[in-house]
Amino acid sequence: MRNALIVARRELLSSFTSPLAYIFLCLFLALAAALTFYLGGFFARGQADLEAFFAFHPWLYLLLIPALSMRLWAEERKTGSFEFLMTLPIATAEAVAGKFLAAWIFAGIALLLTGPIWATVIWLGAPDNGAIAAAYLGSWLMAGAFLALGSLASALSRNQVVAFVLAAALGFLFLMSGLEVVQGLLRGFVPGEVAGFVAGLSLLTRFEPLSQGALLVSDLAYFALVIVSSLILTVLTVDMKRAS
Amino acid sequence: MSASALLRLQSLGKRFGPFWAVRGVSFALAAGEILGFLGPNGAGKSTTMKMAAGFLPPSEGRAEVCGADVAGDPLAARRSIGYLPEGAPLYGDMTPSALLDFVAAIRRIDRRRRRRRKEWAAESLDLKKVWRRPIDSLSKGYKRRVGLAQALLHDPQLLILDEPTDGLDPNQKHEVRRLLTGMAAGKAIVISTHFLEEVTAICTRAAVIAEGRLLADKSPAALFGGEPPERVFRRLTLEQPTGPPVPAGAAQPSPANTGKDRKYR
Numbered sequence: 014m015r016n017a018l019i020v021a022r023r024e025l026l027s028s029f030t031s032p033l034a035y036i037f038l039c040l041f042l043a044l045a046a047a048l049t050f051y052l053g054g055f056f057a058r059g060q061a062d063l064e065a066f067f068a069f070h071p072w073l074y075l076l077l078i079p080a081l082s083m084r085l086w087a088e089e090r091k092t093g094s095f096e097f098l099m100t101l102p103i104a105t106a107e108a109v110a111g112k113f114l115a116a117w118i119f120a121g122i123a124l125l126l127t128g129p130i131w132a133t134v135i136w137l138g139a140p141d142n143g144a145i146a147a148a149y150l151g152s153w154l155m156a157g158a159f160l161a162l163g164s165l166a167s168a169l170s171r172n173q174v175v176a177f178v179l180a181a182a183l184g185f186l187f188l189m190s191g192l193e194v195v196q197g198l199l200r201g202f203v204p205g206e207v208a209g210f211v212a213g214l215s216l217l218t219r220f221e222p223l224s225q226g227a228l229l230v231s232d233l234a235y236f237a238l239v240i241v242s243s244l245i246l247t248v249l250t251v252d253m254k255r256a257s
Numbered sequence: 258m259s260a261s262a263l264l265r266l267q268s269l270g271k272r273f274g275p276f277w278a279v280r281g282v283s284f285a286l287a288a289g290e291i292l293g294f295l296g297p298n299g300a301g302k303s304t305t306m307k308m309a310a311g312f313l314p315p316s317e318g319r320a321e322v323c324g325a326d327v328a329g330d331p332l333a334a335r336r337s338i339g340y341l342p343e344g345a346p347l348y349g350d351m352t353p354s355a356l357l358d359f360v361a362a363i364r365r366i367d368r369r370r371r372r373r374r375k376e377w378a379a380e381s382l383d384l385k386k387v388w389r390r391p392i393d394s395l396s397k398g399y400k401r402r403v404g405l406a407q408a409l410l411h412d413p414q415l416l417i418l419d420e421p422t423d424g425l426d427p428n429q430k431h432e433v434r435r436l437l438t439g440m441a442a443g444k445a446i447v448i449s450t451h452f453l454e455e456v457t458a459i460c461t462r463a464a465v466i467a468e469g470r471l472l473a474d475k476s477p478a479a480l481f482g483g484e485p486p487e488r489v490f491r492r493l494t495l496e497q498p499t500g501p502p503v504p505a506g507a508a509q510p511s512p513a514n515t516g517k518d519r520k521y522r
Contacts, residue, residue, distance in 0.1 A: 019362045023348070030350045030391075093346025097407075100310045100342070101363045102335040256314045257273070 016103045020111025021118070028119055033080065041077055041123045048073070049130060061138025066130055067148045067224035071188055071217050074159045079180035081119065082163025083173045085112045086251065090171040099255060109247045113157075113164050113240075120156040124149060144226020151223025154236040155216055159184050161243035168250040184216075187239070191215025262287050262321075263337075263415045263445035264309060269318035270469075271304050278304045279469045282318070286445040286462075288414070291437065293456035293477070294449040296466040297494050302449040303343050303419055305466065309447070310340040310417050323414055336364070339413035341421055343449075345404030349393030353384050353403045356392065357410055364411045378406035381436055383429075397424035405433065409440075416446040422455060434459045453486035467494040 028034045045066065049055050053065030089095040098108060134140045163180035170176045189195050190211045199208040212218050216239075219232045262285035270280040279301040286292055296302045307313040309320050311331045319326060325333040347356060357378065361371040379385050382402040387395050392403055401424050408416060421437075422430045430452075437446060438459050450456065456463045456477050463480045465473040472493050473480055481489050 016363055019359065023351075023359050027348065027350050092349065093342065093344060094348055095346075096307070096312055096342045097346055097348075100312050100335060100338070100340045101360065102332045103363055104332065255312065 014107070014110075016107040017111040017114060020098075020103070020108055021114040024112050024115030025118055028115065033084075034119065037077060037080060037119075038123055038126065041073065042126055044073055044077075045069070045127055046130065061134050061140040063131065063134055063140070063145050063148060064225065066127070067152060067220075070152045070224070071155065071220055074156055075181060075184045075188060078120065078156060078159035079163050079166070079177045079184065081116050082160050082180050083167055083176040085116060085164050086167040086247075087171050087173045087176040090254070091173070095255075099251075105251050106244075106248050109164065109168075109244055109251060113160060113244055113247075116160050116164070117153075117157050120160060121153055124153055124156070141226060147226040147228045148224045150228070151220055151232070151236075154223070154233070154240075155220050158187070158216055158236050158239040158243070161240040161247070162187065165243050165247045165250060168247045168254065187214065187216045189215070189217075191218035263323055264417075264447065265319075265321040266305070266309060267319045267321070269305065269308055269320055270316050271301075271308060271313060272316040277316075277469055279308070279466075280317075282466070282469075282471045284464060284471065284474050286415075286447065288443055288445055289441060290462055291441050291446040291448065291460045293460035293463045294447055294466065295451075295453070295456060295463060295490060296449075300467045300494070301469040302466055304469075306340075306417050306419050306447065306449060307342075310338055310342075311335050312340075312342075336411075337414045339408035339411065339416045339418075341401075341404045341408045341416075341418040343419040345401045347392050347400065347404060347407070349391060351392055352389050353379075353392065353395075353406065354388050356403065357407060360407045360410055366411055374410050374412070378410060381409075382406050383432070398426060398429055401425060402429070402433075414444055416444055416448075418446070418448045420450060421448055422450065422452065430455075453490060457481065457486060465490070465493050 048069040049063075049066040053068060055065045058065060086095070089098060099105070131140075131145060134145070135142070159180075162183040163176070166179035166183055167173075167176040169179060192215075196208055196212055199211060213235075219235045222229055223232055264286040266285070267283050269282045271278045282301075282305055284292070294302050294306070304313065308315045309322070309327065311320075311322075311327045311334050314328055319328070320334075321327065322334040323337040325337070327334040348359075351359065354375065357375050358371070361374070366374065379388060382405055384399070384402055384406060387399050387403075392400060395403065401421065405418070405421055408418065416437075418437075422433050425433060434455065437448070441459075441461075448455070448460070460477055463473070463475060463477045464471060465480070477486075
């Protein structure tokens with residue numbers, strides 16, 4: 014674990030030397046605010062909560078998180094530093110965990126920077142701060158799930174554009190499986206239980222209660238499972254790519 | 258083979274798809290020995306070194322570093338190795354100082370020793386001028402020296418250096434060779450090089466590889482025998498049987514499918 018933290022520190026510092034980090038932060042904040050206040054009708058709703066803010070997070074992450082994850086492994090392999098890193102006394106799992114952790118902390122920083130929106134709600138009314146904190150936690154967990162899927166995509170290709178598209182496609186699949194339109198289609202082909210199971214795999218379905226402040230163990234376990242299994246697949250992919 | 262070998266390769270082979278890039282490479286290296294690894298481009302030098310350093314898992318055979326099986330206990334093996342990959346690929350956004358701190362942290366070098374070793378590296382490899390500059394902005398020669406610094410930082414027992422003097426000017430080459438010769442007493446060193454004079458100048462042994470096969474492993478004096486080294490090199494490497502690519506299971510590897518310049522997808 015110590016090596017994972019060393020790698021995470023290096024990656025985090027490195028991400029702030031790239032303009033991509035600042036572009037990501039600006040874009041995330043601008044889009045989050047625009048979607049909340051305009052598309053989400055934040056003021057028109059007349060309620061002291063952040064539902065309009067969190068409702069767009071799955072789609073924001075679908076668009077932006079692949080930009081964060083695409084470089085995790087693809088860049089290492091393209092520049093050759095992959096060979097340097099993987100010949101240091103560090104296990105592949107530690108390197109994968111460290112890189113993921115750095116990107117996840119970065120996503121957390123982006124989320125923290127939306128604090129003024131929360132402050133606005135407190136200023137305007139009396140929101141349920143516990144529910145909002147739970148929704149923030151849920152959003153961060155969902156960002157972790159998108160990042161873990163993106164890490165896998167980045168390990169699969171040395172081309173960052175391909176890694177971006179692949180991560181977005183994987184994220185899209187995980188989101189869409191919970192939408193009513195997909196469920197309707199599925200029920201035409203498979204039994205309702207199977208369609209229900211597929212819906213249960215959806216990031217959207219799992220995030221919905223969290224975004225309203227309901228912390229369910231099953232949802233937390235789901236996000237943990239998506240993150241851990243994607244990272245295990247990343248470890249296997251990195252080792253496989255090294256051997257080929 | 259010596260029982261006290263710091264590096265021992267036994268019938269090492271690497272296959273990429275149907276083709277063997279390296280096959281049947283065996284040798285052992287003890288402390289005090291500097292092995293010059295020679296061969297044409299694509300001969301299998303880098304692939305052999307990547308296997309010895311624990312980056313590429315071998316398809317057959319075994320590599321052992323300071324008694325640790327590189328495939329079975331890679332972390333123990335890598336702790337004893339200082340490795341400079343071909344082209345010295347490093348983190349370009351870091352400064353030499355920050356990169357050495359990162360490597361020192363991974364290698365569990367305590368703060369006091371880290372400071373001492375960093376000072377030694379900056380001094381020995383003349384890095385002080387570029388100590389706080391991003392590696393991406395450095396010349397090829399400086400990048401190579403930063404690569405050498407990270408390989409030497411933990412004072413390893415085994416050094417595996419893929420073309421360590423490539424890109425250096427004659428003075429820098431001289432300094433690096435002097436440095437390697439000076440530290441050779443307690444270490445085993447493998448260097449791959451295209452500079453034949455390097456082998457005669459600093460190596461105690463010279464191994465020639467072509468088409469993935471080890472063709473010779475002797476002292477430079479015995480290998481060159483008073484002849485111009487280029488002539489011996491050409492005779493050894495050009496007089497090998499050539500032919501169409503040989504699939505896996507056959508005796509000869511394909512020159513077109515050796516590991517050199519292979520991109521790790």
